[in-house]
Amino acid sequence: MASNNGEMGIKAAWKKDDWMAVWIGFIILAVFIAGITFKPPSFKWMSNSEFRGKATAMVSTVETIAVDARAAGEGTLASQAKKLVSAIETGERNTVSDAAGSLQKTAKEVGDKDLANRAAKIASDVKKNADASIQNLLTARNMRNLLFLFIGFFILASAGMRFMGIQIGNFLKSFPIVFILAAFAFFIGGNAAVSGIGLEVVFWALIIGLFISNVFGVPDWLQHAVKTEFFIKIGIVMLGAEVLFRTVMSVGAYGLVQAVVVIVAVFYVCFWVSKRLGLDDEFASILGTGVSICGVSAAIATGGAIKGDPKKVSHTISLVLLCAVPMLVFEPIIVKSVGMSSAVAGAWIGGTIDTTGAVVAAGSIAGDKAMNVAVVVKMAQNAFIGLAAFLLAIWFTFKKSATGEKPGGREIWIRFPKFVVGFVIASLVMSLLIPGDYAKSVIGITKSIRGWWFTLAFLCIGLDTRFKELFAMGRGKPATAFLIAQGFNIGWTLLIAYLIFGGVLFPAPKF
Numbered sequence: 470m471a472s473n474n475g476e477m478g479i480k481a482a483w484k485k486d487d488w489m490a491v492w493i494g495f496i497i498l499a500v501f502i503a504g505i506t507f508k509p510p511s512f513k514w515m516s517n518s519e520f521r522g523k524a525t526a527m528v529s530t531v532e533t534i535a536v537d538a539r540a541a542g543e544g545t546l547a548s549q550a551k552k553l554v555s556a557i558e559t560g561e562r563n564t565v566s567d568a569a570g571s572l573q574k575t576a577k578e579v580g581d582k583d584l585a586n587r588a589a590k591i592a593s594d595v596k597k598n599a600d601a602s603i604q605n606l607l608t609a610r611n612m613r614n615l616l617f618l619f620i621g622f623f624i625l626a627s628a629g630m631r632f633m634g635i636q637i638g639n640f641l642k643s644f645p646i647v648f649i650l651a652a653f654a655f656f657i658g659g660n661a662a663v664s665g666i667g668l669e670v671v672f673w674a675l676i677i678g679l680f681i682s683n684v685f686g687v688p689d690w691l692q693h694a695v696k697t698e699f700f701i702k703i704g705i706v707m708l709g710a711e712v713l714f715r716t717v718m719s720v721g722a723y724g725l726v727q728a729v730v731v732i733v734a735v736f737y738v739c740f741w742v743s744k745r746l747g748l749d750d751e752f753a754s755i756l757g758t759g760v761s762i763c764g765v766s767a768a769i770a771t772g773g774a775i776k777g778d779p780k781k782v783s784h785t786i787s788l789v790l791l792c793a794v795p796m797l798v799f800e801p802i803i804v805k806s807v808g809m810s811s812a813v814a815g816a817w818i819g820g821t822i823d824t825t826g827a828v829v830a831a832g833s834i835a836g837d838k839a840m841n842v843a844v845v846v847k848m849a850q851n852a853f854i855g856l857a858a859f860l861l862a863i864w865f866t867f868k869k870s871a872t873g874e875k876p877g878g879r880e881i882w883i884r885f886p887k888f889v890v891g892f893v894i895a896s897l898v899m900s901l902l903i904p905g906d907y908a909k910s911v912i913g914i915t916k917s918i919r920g921w922w923f924t925l926a927f928l929c930i931g932l933d934t935r936f937k938e939l940f941a942m943g944r945g946k947p948a949t950a951f952l953i954a955q956g957f958n959i960g961w962t963l964l965i966a967y968l969i970f971g972g973v974l975f976p977a978p979k980f
Contacts, residue, residue: 573589
């Protein structure tokens with residue numbers, strides 16, 4: 470996690486994980502903008518029984534192609550379509566793949582474009598399903614691509630740690646295990662039946678981490694590779710390349726309005742409940758900023774600004790992470806079950822879930838548009854981290870509850886999450902400086918790599934989360950205050966999101 474000792478200048482640009490995430494994200498984007506190509510490993514697969522079911526369901530469509538081709542005088546196309554039907558009936562995936570490939574090639578030579586497109590589309594779908602076998606995941610080419618991906622991540626993450634002055638000996642030993650666990654999450658999430666019910670890879674990474682952490686425990690040597698904040702910040706910088714700047718501007722303006730209304734109300738409720746439960750101002754303030762702004766980062770910033778007890782900060786972080794788990798699972802389910810619009814869903818998710826990584830995960834489950842809105846809304850809230858820390862530092866200074874040091878004017882910049890700068894710059898470059906078609910080809914590569922950074926981060930969230938800690942400290946009073954405030958946050962933010970992003974008070978944003 471980012472340190473908050475107030476360093477600035479060139480040294481801070483290398484020593485803080487906020488800045489290091491920006492540099493690594495930029496390096497990755499620059500490599501592919503420069504024209505380097507890379508095919509990420511594929512993890513899409515389905516069992517033989519799943520394939521037979523899907524292929525059989527497509528037979529009627531292929532037969533229709535054969536009939537239409539015969540009527541149009543396209544005998545070769547009709548013949549290839551019949552051969553594909555026969556191949557599907559055998560159930561042999563290699564035979565089906567070959568027949569579908571032949572139909573694709575034949576379709577390119579058909580004069581009737583509508584017929585050609587329909588034939589090519591069904592042939593492509595059948596071939597894709599036929600090729601999505603576990604055996605194809607283990608081909609030399611796919612394993613080589615996975616190895617190259619691991620080497621790239623290993624070098625970048627290790628170099629980042631080294632530049633930040635962190636001893637990397639144990640990290641070098643433990644990171645390969647974390648990467649393998651992330652790959653296993655991709656394997657689970659890549660199954661057709663699993664992905665078909667909307668459970669994304671990041672969800673499985675989280676589940677794997679939680680299972681290991683709460684059943685077996687995480688050994689000390691593996692903890693050295695649990696770098697949640699570092700991984701997620703790199704991914705967020707890269708995500709900026711995928712979010713058009715006009716989305717940042719339109720959603721961000723609404724997000725700032727929502728942030729003010731939500732932060733003030735939720736902080737007040739949490740502070741009031743905490744005081745009623747007998748907690749001191751220090752603990753109430755840390756809990757309040759954690760639940761109302763941005764979880765981990767806000768808790769750390771506030772704790773540093775008011776010279777708070779590190780144990781209180783750590784406990785707040787534990788509460789943030791533990792609460793994020795059920796919220797990132799159930800909020801997308803609610804969004805889909807009620808048919809919530811992408812803008813309102815994203816604003817609700819971004820405004821309630823208290824870690825940026827969990828916001829991304831929940832948003833990705835709810836859909837790409839919802840994820841983009843959620844990330845921008847969360848960043849609008851992040852923008853208040855420094856201001857909140859600054860104001861609380863002033864308050865505690867005048868209360869003489871801190872050390873008596875007067876906070877400097879640069880406190881806002883020190884507390885501001887620098888990876889947000891990287892996100893905006895990446896969005897600006899890809900939106901305004903890179904030609905549209907070329908930008909799409911670059912994003913086609915970087916989107917998958919960004920997904921790996923997020924998956925690593927959510928695996929680490931799981932590895933760093935222990936359910937038994939929820940009510941262990943403070944006889945449950947801090948947890949009670951946090952949960953009450955979070956419940957208010959969920960309902961209040963949903964109302965505000967609907968009013969602001971649902972077209973009630975302002976025109977609904979378009980993106």
